[in-house]
Amino acid sequence: xxxxxxxxxxxxxxxxxxxxxxxxxxxxxxxxxxxxxxxxxxxxxxxxxxxxxxxxxxxxxxxxxxxxxxxxxxxxxxxxxxxxxxxxxxxxxxxxxxxxxxxxxxxxxxxxxxxxxxxxxxxxxxxxxxxxxxxxxxxxxxxxxxxxxxxxxxxxxxxxxxxxxxxxxxxxxxxxxxxxxxxxxxxxxxxxxxxxxxxxxxxxxxxxxxxxxxxxxxxxxxxxxxxxxxxxxxxxxxxxxxxxxxxxxxxxxxxxxxxxxxxxxxxxxxxxxxxxxxxxxxxxxxxxxxxxxxxxxxxxxxxxxxxxxxxxxxxxxxxxxxxxxxxxxxxxxxxxxxxxxxxxxxxxxxxxxxxxxxxxxxxxxxxxxxxxxxxxxxxx
Amino acid sequence: xxxxxxxxxxxxxxxxxxxxxxxxxxxxxxxxxxxxxxxxxxxxxxxxxxxxxxxxxxxxxxxxxxxxxxxxxxxxxxxxxxxxxxxxxxxxxxxxxxxxxxxxxxxxxxxxxxxxxxxxxxxxxxxxx
Numbered sequence: 001x002x003x004x005x006x007x008x009x010x011x012x013x014x015x016x017x018x019x020x021x022x023x024x025x026x027x028x029x030x031x032x033x034x035x036x037x038x039x040x041x042x043x044x045x046x047x048x049x050x051x052x053x054x055x056x057x058x059x060x061x062x063x064x065x066x067x068x069x070x071x072x073x074x075x076x077x078x079x080x081x082x083x084x085x086x087x088x089x090x091x092x093x094x095x096x097x098x099x100x101x102x103x104x105x106x107x108x109x110x111x112x113x114x115x116x117x118x119x120x121x122x123x124x125x126x127x128x129x130x131x132x133x134x135x136x137x138x139x140x141x142x143x144x145x146x147x148x149x150x151x152x153x154x155x156x157x158x159x160x161x162x163x164x165x166x167x168x169x170x171x172x173x174x175x176x177x178x179x180x181x182x183x184x185x186x187x188x189x190x191x192x193x194x195x196x197x198x199x200x201x202x203x204x205x206x207x208x209x210x211x212x213x214x215x216x217x218x219x220x221x222x223x224x225x226x227x228x229x230x231x232x233x234x235x236x237x238x239x240x241x242x243x244x245x246x247x248x249x250x251x252x253x254x255x256x257x258x259x260x261x262x263x264x265x266x267x268x269x270x271x272x273x274x275x276x277x278x279x280x281x282x283x284x285x286x287x288x289x290x291x292x293x294x295x296x297x298x299x300x301x302x303x304x305x306x307x308x309x310x311x312x313x314x315x316x317x318x319x320x321x322x323x324x325x326x327x328x329x330x331x332x333x334x335x336x337x338x339x340x341x342x343x344x345x346x347x348x349x350x351x352x353x354x355x356x357x358x359x360x361x362x363x364x365x366x367x368x369x370x371x372x373x374x375x376x377x378x379x380x
Numbered sequence: 381x382x383x384x385x386x387x388x389x390x391x392x393x394x395x396x397x398x399x400x401x402x403x404x405x406x407x408x409x410x411x412x413x414x415x416x417x418x419x420x421x422x423x424x425x426x427x428x429x430x431x432x433x434x435x436x437x438x439x440x441x442x443x444x445x446x447x448x449x450x451x452x453x454x455x456x457x458x459x460x461x462x463x464x465x466x467x468x469x470x471x472x473x474x475x476x477x478x479x480x481x482x483x484x485x486x487x488x489x490x491x492x493x494x495x496x497x498x499x500x501x502x503x504x505x506x507x508x509x
Contacts, residue, residue, distance in 0.1 A: 035418040036444040242445050308466070310422045310442045333421040333444050362424070362440070 046235030083175030091284030207251030
């Protein structure tokens with residue numbers, strides 16, 4: 001590994017647990033502890049815990065924090081009451097995605113942004129630039145807490161009971177609840193752990209019920225160990241980035257650098273739901289409004305392989321009617337469905353659900369079908 | 381977890397094993413390799429009749445995470461491939477030295493076999509890594 005890789009405060013815990021470590025976005029992270037399939041199914045059926053300490057945390061505070069975020073992010077933060085979060089995107093002037101993120105309202109004038117690990121530096125530079133150009137910049141402060149903050153995602157149908165044991169007292173801030181399992185989707189609250197305050201949000205990246213726990217860097221190992229100690233009745237296993245990727249691919253959540261980049265817009269990525277064109281001006285709005293009105297040149301589709309084939313992978317060509325029309329951006333063997341699945345960009349005429357496509361794999365083309373997103377959903 | 385390295389096989393540095401029987405040899409990937417790859421979900425095998433040169437990429441193993449090339453440990457013509465891997469690629473994980481074999485070669489140059497590692501040397505290689 002050429003450059004010095006960054007390590008999270010859980011690095012020693014991963015080594016003890018036998019995690020296989022790989023480079024991811026400049027970080028040395030566990031890709032798996034047992035196998036990707038095993039960890040994936042454990043999250044679908046029980047509970048898994050992921051180290052997401054590499055992700056970034058930025059606090060935006062002050063009387064003009066709401067106005068600044070609404071001028072900088074695509075979703076409408078005015079919809080957020082204290083203790084609620086939303087998925088949103090940050091775009092450049094051309095509508096290209098700087099990052100996709102979660103924005104939580106922690107207080108009347110305080111917001112927490114959870115940003116991608118590989119985007120911390122460009123995001124903070126961009127936010128500072130936008131803040132410098134913001135008329136009420138004196139009424140907003142920005143603090144990048146990424147180096148001092150750690151986080152774990154606890155995901156799966158069995159997690160609510162585990163969280164109630166992990167944080168057994170009522171919340172002390174955010175959404176007022178008696179216990180974590182009372183949080184609703186996208187709500188966030190503070191709880192006390194070993195005398196310190198931690199944030200717990202009911203959200204995740206797996207398509208299952210679940211929580212993300214954000215703590216001071218020095219506290220995460222105690223939370224991680226306690227969760228694993230309490231976790232046996234809930235079938236809790238430590239899970240790596242491999243399963244995190246297959247889980248999110250099955251439910252078609254975007255991963256920055258794959259579905260999203262600075263040359264791709266949220267409209268092209270099928271994320272128009274998170275672009276509030278009616279809220280007033282924001283960076284990238286004019287391009288996004290134009291695309292919404294007149295259409296795009298490319299569109300993100302989800303697909304399933306229909307015949308036996310190697311798994312699709314990023315950068316494989318997508319063919320329709322004998323012509324290469326696009327490229328796979330995410331692809332894997334689905335552990336839940338046991339077939340090859342993926343997402344890719346194609347021109348809108350080729351993007352219809354039910355449409356037949358082919359994926360080129362090492363010079364051969366294999367049949368696939370465009371399917372509705374998500375590719376996998378929980379059994380009713 | 382203990383890794384199996386049978387004493388009666390020869391090994392390539394790139395983690396293939398070779399079992400010689402007269403002028404023929406069976407090729408697969410080692411227990412260490414399958415453990416590193418995990419979750420084998422697809423195996424692409426060379427065509428019967430193809431002539432392979434020692435060191436040539438000739439098969440692909442797909443795990444959930446990634447695709448990995450497999451190399452011919454010695455030169456020879458492919459005389460048989462393991463069709464069972466088409467329907468059950470996980471045999472590579474469960475029985476790497478038996479039902480999870482990849483293909484059989486008619487050796488082009490039996491002297492090449494002696495250039496491969498023996499079990500002790502291979503074990504030393506994977507222990508050192």
